Amino acid sequence: xxxxxxxxxxxxxxxxxxxxSNGKPFEHAGSVHAPDxxxxxxxARDTYARRNEGIAIWVVPSDQxxxxxxxxxxxxxxxxNDKAYRHPQFYSVPRAVKKRK
Amino acid sequence: xxxxxxxxxxxKRIDNGETIEPKDWMPExxxxxxxxxxxxxxxxxxxxxxxxxxxxxxxPSLKRKMVLLAKVQDEAGxxxxxxxxxxxxxxxxxxxxxxxxxxxAKYSSIFNYPTLTYADICVIxxxxxxxxxxxxxxxxKSSYGPYARANLRICKEESFHKKQGYEMLxxxxxxxxxxKKMAQDAVNRWWWPTLMMFGPNDxxxxxxxxxxxxxxxxxxxxxxxxxxxxxxxxxxxxxxITLPDPDLTYNEETGHWDFGDIPWDEFWxxxxxxxxxxxxxxxxxxxxxxxxxxxxxxxxxxxxxxxxEKAS
Amino acid sequence: xSTFDTIPQTKKEIxxxxxxxxxxxxxxxxxxxxxxxxHGPELEEDLALANIALDMIGHSSALYEYxxxxxxKPDEDHYAYFRDDIDFKNIxxxxxxxxxFAFTIARQFLFSSFSYFLYKDLTDTIDDEEFNGMLQKxxxxxxxxxxxxxxxxxxxxxxxxxxxxxxxHAFDELWMYTGEMFEMDKTFELATENRFYTDVLKWQIDWxxxxxxxxxxxxxxxxxxxQYMFTGARAGRHTEYLGFLLSQMQFLRRSYPDAEWx
Numbered sequence: 001x002x003x004x005x006x007x008x009x010x011x012x013x014x015x016x017x018x019x020x021s022n023g024k025p026f027e028h029a030g031s032v033h034a035p036d037x038x039x040x041x042x043x044a045r046d047t048y049a050r051r052n053e054g055i056a057i058w059v060v061p062s063d064q065x066x067x068x069x070x071x072x073x074x075x076x077x078x079x080x081n082d083k084a085y086r087h088p089q090f091y092s093v094p095r096a097v098k099k100r101k
Numbered sequence: 102x103x104x105x106x107x108x109x110x111x112x113k114r115i116d117n118g119e120t121i122e123p124k125d126w127m128p129e130x131x132x133x134x135x136x137x138x139x140x141x142x143x144x145x146x147x148x149x150x151x152x153x154x155x156x157x158x159x160x161p162s163l164k165r166k167m168v169l170l171a172k173v174q175d176e177a178g179x180x181x182x183x184x185x186x187x188x189x190x191x192x193x194x195x196x197x198x199x200x201x202x203x204x205x206a207k208y209s210s211i212f213n214y215p216t217l218t219y220a221d222i223c224v225i226x227x228x229x230x231x232x233x234x235x236x237x238x239x240x241x242k243s244s245y246g247p248y249a250r251a252n253l254r255i256c257k258e259e260s261f262h263k264k265q266g267y268e269m270l271x272x273x274x275x276x277x278x279x280x281k282k283m284a285q286d287a288v289n290r291w292w293w294p295t296l297m298m299f300g301p302n303d304x305x306x307x308x309x310x311x312x313x314x315x316x317x318x319x320x321x322x323x324x325x326x327x328x329x330x331x332x333x334x335x336x337x338x339x340x341x342i343t344l345p346d347p348d349l350t351y352n353e354e355t356g357h358w359d360f361g362d363i364p365w366d367e368f369w370x371x372x373x374x375x376x377x378x379x380x381x382x383x384x385x386x387x388x389x390x391x392x393x394x395x396x397x398x399x400x401x402x403x404x405x406x407x408x409x410e411k412a413s
Numbered sequence: 414x415s416t417f418d419t420i421p422q423t424k425k426e427i428x429x430x431x432x433x434x435x436x437x438x439x440x441x442x443x444x445x446x447x448x449x450x451x452h453g454p455e456l457e458e459d460l461a462l463a464n465i466a467l468d469m470i471g472h473s474s475a476l477y478e479y480x481x482x483x484x485x486k487p488d489e490d491h492y493a494y495f496r497d498d499i500d501f502k503n504i505x506x507x508x509x510x511x512x513x514f515a516f517t518i519a520r521q522f523l524f525s526s527f528s529y530f531l532y533k534d535l536t537d538t539i540d541d542e543e544f545n546g547m548l549q550k551x552x553x554x555x556x557x558x559x560x561x562x563x564x565x566x567x568x569x570x571x572x573x574x575x576x577x578x579x580x581x582h583a584f585d586e587l588w589m590y591t592g593e594m595f596e597m598d599k600t601f602e603l604a605t606e607n608r609f610y611t612d613v614l615k616w617q618i619d620w621x622x623x624x625x626x627x628x629x630x631x632x633x634x635x636x637x638x639x640q641y642m643f644t645g646a647r648a649g650r651h652t653e654y655l656g657f658l659l660s661q662m663q664f665l666r667r668s669y670p671d672a673e674w675x
Contacts, residue, residue, distance in 0.1 A: 008195070009394060009397040009398045009401055010195040010397070011397060011400065011401060011455070013185075013188065030181075030182055030185050030251075030254075031185045031188070032181070032185075032457055033194065033455065033456070033457060035397075035400035035401050035403065035404040035568070036400075036404040036407065038564055039400065039564065042561055042564070043457040043458075043460070043461065045557075046457065046460045046461040046464050047178055047181055047457060047460050050171075050174070050175070050178065050460075050464070051258070067124060069124055070122075070124050147456070150450060150451035150459075151451050154450045154451040154452075157447045157450055158444060158448060158661050158662060159662065159664060159665050160665075161494075161666040161669075161674035162494070162666065162674045162675045163440075163470060163474045163477070163489055163490055163493055164474075165674065165675070166447070166470060167467055167470055167471060167474070170447050170450060170463055170466060170467055170470070171463075173450045173451060173463070174450065174459075174460055174463035174464070174467070177451075177456055177459045177460050177463070178460060180456060181456050181460070184456070219665055272673050273672075276672050277669060277671060277672045279669055280669065280673075385451070385452070388452070389451070389452040389453065389454070392454065392513070392514075393453065393454025393455055393458075393514070394454075395573065395575050395576060396454035396455070396458070396514050396569075396576070397454060397455055398572070398575075398576075399568055399569050399573045399575070399576030400568045400572060402572045402573050402576075403567070403568040403571055403572045406571065
């Protein structure tokens with residue numbers, strides 16, 4: 001956590017995630033500054049839910065997020081390209097079943 | 102130093118219409134230009150709260166009071182989104198804020214004019230927010246992801262700002278003689294400063310070409326201004342307001358409205374700090390910042406104490 | 414016409430009076446909070462204070478609108494813009510100038526906690542369905558206002574030396590204005606009989622308990638409840654501050670009363 005001996009009074013940054021409606025996955029909305037998690041929740045609500053944008057909020061200290069780097073793009077995501085069996089289009093369905101839909 | 106190969110690859114990504122994200126490689130100059138532009142945009146939202154906030158306590162109906170307060174609050178939100186976007190480029194909000202309240206960082210000059218009557222609030226909604234929407238609609242397609250996303254969110258919220266202003270101005274323009282007088286007077290004062298919001302003519306705008314090359318902007322200052330003038334002429338006519346420019350004429354050839362000379366001397370003077378309200382605006386922002394210091398400190402100290410308690 | 418010293422007679426008059434008392438408290442405090450717009454200690458807090466101000470002005474507007482129907486007045490603005498200070502029925506606590514952030518927070522905490530207990534009890538009591546629906550909607554927002562101000566009381570009280578000094582001073586100054594929240598006059602008694610209001614004295618002890626616990630947690634000293642208490646604002650005897658607030662709020666609307674401003 002922050003060291004108050006340091007003269008900087010800027011509050012740490014938090015990333016804000018919203019659940020837009022029941023059953024939906026959380027989405028990144030933006031960030032806020034806040035001294036602690038309770039205030040981060042309140043600030044997130046006051047900043048990103050002014051127009052009823054969500055039903056639930058997560059806040060995470062920004063420095064606690066680990067992100068992949070652009071150089072990882074190849075090794076992380078390309079291998080999936082040749083795993084066609086992971087995609088539904090890979091499988092054929094009998095015509096009769098298709099028709100009934 | 103950025104190598105030619107890096108620069109070429111970067112340009113290729115831009116030309117392909119790709120979006121640049123914070124961790125992607127970017128030319129140092131691109132980063133710097135973005136920090137400058139995004140933070141100026143953020144400062145403008147925050148300083149922009151002052152001329153309008155000036156009328157919250159005097160708004161003439163409860164409905165208008167709430168509309169105005171909600172709008173000024175949105176501006177705080179927009180400033181916040183934009184600062185957040187800028188922070189992804191590795192700068193801190195505190196530094197950015199101190200750059201304009203103690204240093205030389207700029208914000209939109211339009212907010213250095215005073216709001217004298219309630220009609221000014223309507224005209225700011227109609228013209229100033231209208232101009233901002235033209236700009237921000239373009240910026241919502243900016244090549245830098247966080248900036249584009251901030252603008253997209255702003256555009257969604259801002260359309261109500263323009264509508265409420267235009268609606269109330271229309272009422273005043275067709276209201277009592279006093280209201281008509283206020284409405285026309287406000288338009289007379291705000292029209293030229295609004296046209297200046299799009300920045301200098303393309304021929305005098307050194308940053309423009311570079312920003313377009315990098316896809317930060319997609320249209321030039323003059324193109325945006327023309328688009329705005331064309332639209333405003335129709336909107337003014339519809340509510341019986343006269344735009345204070347005797348040279349406004351429809352040009353059959355171009356299909357656009359030609360307009361008179363913008364008083365650029367005034368523009369440069371206000372940009373340099375000599376406008377009617379420059380000093381007042383900075384003073385107000387500085388006061389809020391300095392008086393907030395003990396509050397920010399107290400909350401931080403409390404959080405620190407609690408984290409120590411938790412740890413022990 | 415001034416309303417002080419007159420006791421409403423019919424059910425309708427009593428109900429209208431209650432609506433106006435509730436509405437005036439909320440309009441005046443909302444107005445004071447709105448003065449922070451653009452001047453908050455941090456951007457996030459600017460947004461928070463504006464949200465609370467918007468809620469409170471919104472609550473007042475809805476209450477006025479209801480009163481206007483009962484009272485045969487043109488609209489909500491009639492009450493906000495065309496009455497003088499001696500006709501306003503708000504308690505004095507809400508009309509005091511906004512002060513520093515500590516003062517704003519301390520006042521909000523005192524008022525929101527009162528509102529919380531009041532609305533909780535009212536929504537169980539009120540006979541009128543439409544009124545009850547309105548209160549329940551507002552109650553949700555009041556809960557948030559209370560949470561916001563309570564968290565700040567803790568932070569300022571147990572933050573730095575300076576913040577503790579400031580918020581302690583704010584509570585000490587505000588204390589003499591808390592008495593009016595629990596004053597039961599003839600109108601309130603009649604209203605309680607008619608189930609338009611509730612006997613606030615029956616939960617005053619809960620309110621005190623809540624205040625004491627929070628202030629103690631915030632390492633603050635609870636001021637003396639038995640000190641001199643300001644009184645009379647509900648009957649139109651306000652502080653001098655209200656007149657200035659109203660002259661600002663009402664000037665434009667009153668200068669051009671024939672103009673359309675909605």
